[in-house]
Amino acid sequence: MMSFPENFMWGGATAANQIEGGWNLDGKGDSTSDHLTVGGMKSPRRFTTEIKDDEYYPSHEAIDHYHHYKEDIALFAEMGFKAYRLSINWTRIFPHGDENQPNEKGIAFYRSIFQECRKYDIEPIVDLSHYELPFYLAKHYGGWTNRKLIDFFCHYCQTVFEAYQGLVHYWITFVEINILAHPFGAFSAGGILPEKDGPTMDYARLMRGEPDPVDELTKRYQALHYQLVASAEAVAIAHAIDKNNKVGCNIAGAACYPFTCNPEDVLLAQQSMMNGNYYCGDVQVRGEYPGFAKRFLKEKGIKIIMEPEDAEILKKGTVDYYSFSYYMSGCASADASKAKAAGNMSVGTKNPYLKSSEWGWQIDPEGLRWYLNEVYGRYHIPVLLAENGLGAVDHLEPDGSIHDSYRIDYMREHIKAMDEAVKDGVDLMGYLSWGCIDLVSASTGEMSKRYGMIYVDKNNDGTGNLSRKKKDSFRWYQKVIQSNGKMID
Ligand code: BG6
DSSP states (O other), rough: OEEEOOOOOEEEEEHHHHOOTTSSSSSSBGGGGGGBOOOOSOOOOOOSSSSSSOOOOGGGTTOHHHHHHHHEEEEEETOOOOOOOOOEEEEEESEEEEEEEOOOOHHHHHHHHHHHHHTTOEEEEEEEEEOOOOOHHHHOOOGSTTTTHHHHHHHHHHHHHHTTTTTTTTEEEHHHHGGSSHHHHHHHHHOOOOSSSEEOOOOOHHHOOHHHOOHHHHHHHHHHHHHHHHHHHHHHHHHHHOOEEEEEEEEEEEEEEESOHHHHHHHHHHHHHHHIHHHHHHHHHSSSHHHHHHHHHHHHTOOOOOOTHHHHHOOOOOOOEEEOOEEEEOEEEEESSOOOOOOOOOOEEEOTOOOBBTSSSSOOOOHHHHHHHHHHHHHOOEEEEEOOOOOBOOOOOOOSSOOOHHHHEEEEEEEHHHHHHHHTTOOOOEEETTBBBBBTTTTOSSSSBBBSSSEEETTTSSSOOOOEOHHHHHHHHHHHHTTSSOOOO
């Protein structure tokens, strides 16, 4: 028997820049993500300072959710969603990010989305920042390396908390905040612009596992500190505006195992968990930097500025729940010659026991049970699985059907693993399948890396008629939700 509680939040998740399109409509400003071209598995997305006519920028139209949101939310409702996680694009509310007055059309757009969700009893879970930032703030302020961004962000948060009071109760501050330490996150979420136009990351260097230069790391960890302070302030503002607001952190859940029982591997894996997952998690849940984070910064030669008041802000702004994304696991090995596996903005030693997705991400449902127990055991606050899914190439049959049994298998095994974790005692709030509708891949900009249970007719080059079609996984997930996880075969 499956053990999910009656109020379990089954649903799906998306991000504004990967789904909305309408990048310059109704007063919206351009965000960092709007400056990213399409890439591929081994050819990173490129950044251009100016928007060029001869480049293709996938976020500009994405899947045009901007004009299809009613149809899309109706499909989510038909699947039986209890919750839908989406992000607000800051540039729709404040096109430059530093204005006093919000763009009313942007406010109206999200209000209409939330009302549409409520019409179907779908609980909106709203991200305040998912891999984007007003480009103006990146260009003119240096992005999150500038402390002024804390105030701009808090003003934006206060504006949306007030505008949507009563409509939204669940918030997430920064999605996958720990990815800011990675070149892609540094650009898109941190607004730290590369010196010149070009690739957002050195893929070969990443695969070799070489660390980035100290000056780059310093900027990223400084930006991360300001985001952690901003997140804590946002939590306090949300609670002051409405005591029913629940605010979560969000961590890219990078599960890491020792490659062997060699104590060196065991320690490396532990350090990877600490610096990769618990660095941010500890600050956001416990309200202070853990000792290993301070040691990490010191040993890497990373000097960051922390103001005296920051400690108190962090203490007062701890989150109500821990949310995370989980796609795969990796290993740590003291032997650098071991084969590497790519992951969610990360690279680890390849695990010979696991199969991989077409994009090389190692599929590990058992690791989800392990991860859930690790984080719940550490924090003892409710946990939300905010993203999980399989990026795969789907084939549209002549009759319009899409037989994605591989996606069903992936989700089924992860749901079983969650069930085991709930039986272990983990207080799990819900399961949100990533990219419940096909959307633009964050890392590659491709459409062919599909996650959805709803197919969207859109191709890597931007062609396609944007029509929506139900995949086999659509009907399967519908049954899972109807039976509260009991019917998963
Ligand atoms: C998560 C991000 O890390 O991974 C999403 O929050 C992203 O934005 C998802 O889409 C899957 O990654 P990708 O690169 O396959 O789109």
